[in-house]
Amino acid sequence: MTVEYIRYRIAADQQPAFIEAIRYTNKLLAAAPxxxxxxxxxxxxxxxxFIWRIEWTSVERHLQGFRKSAEFGVFFQLVKPFYASIQEMNHYMVVE
Known part of the structure; x- marks a missing residue:
């Protein structure tokens, strides 16, 4: 298992739209095997x-599976307006 952390800095006036976009993308994540x-x-x-924490079966399955799926296109369009607000986006291995 790997944990992806995406850290965002979102201005107050953009937060409602950001949270709504994440709610929609979470539905896509829920369906991702x-x-x-x-x-x-x-x-x-x-x-x-904000920190978005996503657990994946592996880095490889995230990058080669989900990111190459049809769902990822929809996912990316939803989060694309906030891409410049990302301060960190990395995968972490759980050690304990």
Whole structure:
């Protein structure tokens, strides 16, 4: 299993649209066979920060499976308006 963390800085006026886009994309993630779990968290200390945590069966299945699927095209169009707001997007191996 691998955990993908995507950290965003979203201005207050964009937050409702961002959250709505993530809600739609989460439906696509729920149907993806290699996606195990997902969660969006909003920082309590800095109101512009969000972290989207997505668990995948593996980095390879995420990149070669989901990202090459027809669903990814829809997924990407939903999150594309917020792509410039990404501060980090990496996969992490759980060690404990």
């Amino acid at each position: 290699d996606c195990l779990r997902y969660q969006l968290a909003h920082c309590e200390e800095d109101a512009e920060l």
